[in-house]
Amino acid sequence: MNPIYVARSSEVAARMLGGETMIMSARDSTLFSLNETASAIWQAADGHTPLSEIVARTVCAEYDVETEEALQHAEELVRELASRGILRISDQPFTEQAQ
Amino acid sequence: MSLMQEISSRALTLGVPLSVHLDLTYRCNEHCIHCYLDHEDHGEMNTAEIKDVLDQLAAAGVFFLVFSGGEIFLRTDLFELIEYARSLMFCVKLKTNGSMIGDKEADCLSRLHLSCVQASIYSHRAEVHDEITKLPGSLERSIAGIRRLRDRGVKVIITNVLMQRNLGDYAGVKTLAQQLGAEYTIDPTITPKMSGDRSTMQLGIGSEDLKSVFRNSELVGKVSEFCAPPPAIDQAVLDEIPCSAGHTACYVSPYGDVYPCVQFPLPSGNLRKQKFLEIWRHSTEMNEVRSIRARDLPICSTCLHVGACTRCPGLAYMEGNMRGRSLADCEKSYARTGISADESTHEDFPIAVD
Numbered sequence: 001m002n003p004i005y006v007a008r009s010s011e012v013a014a015r016m017l018g019g020e021t022m023i024m025s026a027r028d029s030t031l032f033s034l035n036e037t038a039s040a041i042w043q044a045a046d047g048h049t050p051l052s053e054i055v056a057r058t059v060c061a062e063y064d065v066e067t068e069e070a071l072q073h074a075e076e077l078v079r080e081l082a083s084r085g086i087l088r089i090s091d092q093p094f095t096e097q098a099q
Numbered sequence: 100m101s102l103m104q105e106i107s108s109r110a111l112t113l114g115v116p117l118s119v120h121l122d123l124t125y126r127c128n129e130h131c132i133h134c135y136l137d138h139e140d141h142g143e144m145n146t147a148e149i150k151d152v153l154d155q156l157a158a159a160g161v162f163f164l165v166f167s168g169g170e171i172f173l174r175t176d177l178f179e180l181i182e183y184a185r186s187l188m189f190c191v192k193l194k195t196n197g198s199m200i201g202d203k204e205a206d207c208l209s210r211l212h213l214s215c216v217q218a219s220i221y222s223h224r225a226e227v228h229d230e231i232t233k234l235p236g237s238l239e240r241s242i243a244g245i246r247r248l249r250d251r252g253v254k255v256i257i258t259n260v261l262m263q264r265n266l267g268d269y270a271g272v273k274t275l276a277q278q279l280g281a282e283y284t285i286d287p288t289i290t291p292k293m294s295g296d297r298s299t300m301q302l303g304i305g306s307e308d309l310k311s312v313f314r315n316s317e318l319v320g321k322v323s324e325f326c327a328p329p330p331a332i333d334q335a336v337l338d339e340i341p342c343s344a345g346h347t348a349c350y351v352s353p354y355g356d357v358y359p360c361v362q363f364p365l366p367s368g369n370l371r372k373q374k375f376l377e378i379w380r381h382s383t384e385m386n387e388v389r390s391i392r393a394r395d396l397p398i399c400s401t402c403l404h405v406g407a408c409t410r411c412p413g414l415a416y417m418e419g420n421m422r423g424r425s426l427a428d429c430e431k432s433y434a435r436t437g438i439s440a441d442e443s444t445h446e447d448f449p450i451a452v453d
Contacts, residue, residue, distance in 0.1 A: 011212040013190030015162040018113050022106055022162055024190045026212035029254065031102050 002091040006054070006078050007047030012086055014042070027085045037063070038077055045087055047094030051078060110347045111340075115160040116379055118348040120361045123149070123180065124169035125353055129196055129232040131219075133262060133302050135292045136169065143353040146176040148371070150183050152351065155375040157187040163214075164189040167361075169353070172199035178207050190214045198237055200244030209251035217256045218245055218281075221264075223271035231264060245279050255281040261312065262289065262302045269318065285318050288427065291417050293364050303427070309434035326435045329407035336406040337394035344412060345388035349379065359388045363413025365421070388412070388421065396422050404432040 008014070013024040021039040023032040034042055040058035041051075052071055059070045081087040088094065100108070110117040124143055125136045144152065156164065164184055171177055172195060184191050191211070197218040200208070208216065218241060222228040228238035245255050257276040259269055269285060276283035289303035304312070312318055319325040330336065340346055344360035345367075351357055355370035357378045367385045368378030379385060391412070394400050399410060409432070414425035432438075 010185075012188075013162065013185075013212075013214065014188045015157075015160060017106065017115060017117075017160060017162070018109050020109075024162075024214065026214065029214065031106070033102055033106065 003050035003052060004075065004078065005047060005049070005090050005093050006041070006045040006051055006082075007088045007090075007094045008042060008045050009086055009088055023086055025085055030084070032084070032086065038081075041074055041077065042081075042087070045078075047088075047096065051075065107343070107347055110160070113160075114380070116156075116347060116349055117161065118163040118165070118343070119156055119161045119351060120165040120167060120348070121149075121152070121156075121351045122167050122169060122353050122361070123171050123174050123177070126173045127168060127170040127196075128173065128198065129170065129234045129237055131221075131232050132264075133231070133260065133289050133299050135290045135299060137292070137294060138169065141354060143174075144355050144371075146179060148355065149176075149180055152355070152370050152375065153180075153184055153187055153189070155370075157189065159376050159379060162190055163192070165192045165194060167194035170199065171195055172204065178204075178211075181208075181211050181213075185211050185213075192217060194218075195244075196232070196237065196241055197244035197248075198234075198240035200247055202247060205244070205247035205251050205253070208248060209253050213253065215254040215256055215282075216248055217258055220245075220257045220259060220272050220275065221262075222268040223275045224268060227265050227268055231262070242275070242279070245281060249280045255279070257281045257283050259283065259285050260289070261285055261287045261304055263304055263308075264302070266304055266308055266312075269312075273317065285312065287312060287431075288411075290362055290414065295417065300427075306430055306434055309431060310437075313431075313435050326437075327407070328436055329404050329432075332403065332405055337392065337400060339393045339406075340389075341391060341393065341396075341410060341412045345385050349385075357382075359385060360413050362411055363388075363416055363421075365413075365416055391422060398424050403438070404429075404436070407436075408432050 011026045015022050019036050021034040021042055023034065037059055041054055044054040044058055051074055055071050055074045056067060059065065060067050078087055078089055082089045107117060125138055126140055127138050171193060181191060192214045193216045195216060195218055220228065220241060221231045225238045229235050248255050259272045261269065273283045287304060287309060289299055291297040292299060313326055314322050316322050344363050349357060349359055350361040356366055357368045357370060358364055365384050367382040393405050399405050408428060410428045411425050412421050414427055415421055415423045418425060
């Protein structure tokens with residue numbers, strides 16, 4: 001399976017608040033709140049670290065969860081966030097640095 | 100509870116300043132008759148100082164950032180500051196009169212993914228708008244600026260401050276907003292000047308006109324909800340905080356002065372001398388504002404409007420007592436519900452919406 005690379009969109013505003021992340025989409029002013037796990041993935045989405053490595057480092061190391069299951073959930077999450085314009089996903093590393 | 104309410108509630112619990120209004124300058128190319136500012140430059144923070152403030156605000160957890168003035172486009176470093184703020188992931192809103200937004204400015208703004216740009220329009224008629232701004236041609240230029248932003252997909256909100264001079268024109272401004280693809284909002288609040296000069300107050304609309312505005316569904320939405328009688332007074336109502344000023348929001352002037360709110364000129368510290376979090380957490384003034392609950396307001400706590408009043412503690416402060424009444428808001432409550440603040444201290448509850 002091809003690796004997935006994720007990068008935070010430069011079109012959003014975001015801030016941590018009490019372990020969760022508030023995100024406002026500039027596209028349609030929709031407000032989102034990411035829980036702790038999703039926030040950890042968001043924070044690590046630098047555009048050049050594969051999602052599998054992010055999950056291993058941020059989710060599996062912190063929670064008692066199987067790698068395959070965690071990766072499956074993380075993929076669902078990043079695809080959902082990508083559909084909302086919050087994250088970008090690619091099968092190649094992004095060339096520019098995520099913010 | 101909406102997500103925004105949940106976030107505000109969490110910020111309140113954690114003592115996080117969720118929103119900051121930062122005036123970049125008090126200088127302005129317009130000289131509006133109702134403006135509360137002194138337009139002289141008494142030593143604005145420079146680019147490096149503002150960037151440092153932005154770093155501190157981001158570290159403090161500020162999410163919603165308003166850049167306002169004065170006219171912000173008079174700052175030659177405006178785009179550098181917006182870009183820097185966006186690099187820190189703030190949700191940035193700009194307040195401007197729009198008159199200095201040419202194609203180049205609009206192109207830049209469209210790339211910065213702002214939350215929105217809020218522009219003041221007083222009338223759809225140049226003779227009325229320009230008389231208020233005291234700048235001939237200002238309506239034409241503001242509309243051109245707004246149109247450039249809308250052409251590039253930037254969200255624009257037109258704010259229509261209502262005064263006696265332009266009260267008859269709100270329908271025209273609303274239609275203009277629709278034609279431009281902008282949102283429209285009214286603001287019937289005229290405030291005293293920050294110096295304490297109250298001469299601007301006489302420009303505002305009176306009770307009868309406020310009543311008509313508040314019963315106009317095109318302006319306020321569902322009138323029965325907007326003008327609903329206030330809830331019964333119970334412990335929860337008396338435990339309410341008056342507003343977000345000093346709790347989850349504050350104001351920073353172009354000179355680095357920190358106040359609880361742009362409408363609450365209580366000097367609480369200065370960012371040229373102290374760190375933001377030191378002021379936010381430890382200033383005597385902020386903590387005094389923060390300590391006040393509805394039950395601590397000697398007059399308002401006995402008023403039947405207390406559970407629904409939009410009382411502004413800043414306006415009350417400017418009237419002489421931050422725990423006192425804000426007469427402008429008493430008038431608004433009266434205009435909404437049809438019951439005067441004086442009557443409302445009676446034990447009966449004879450509220451009847453007209």
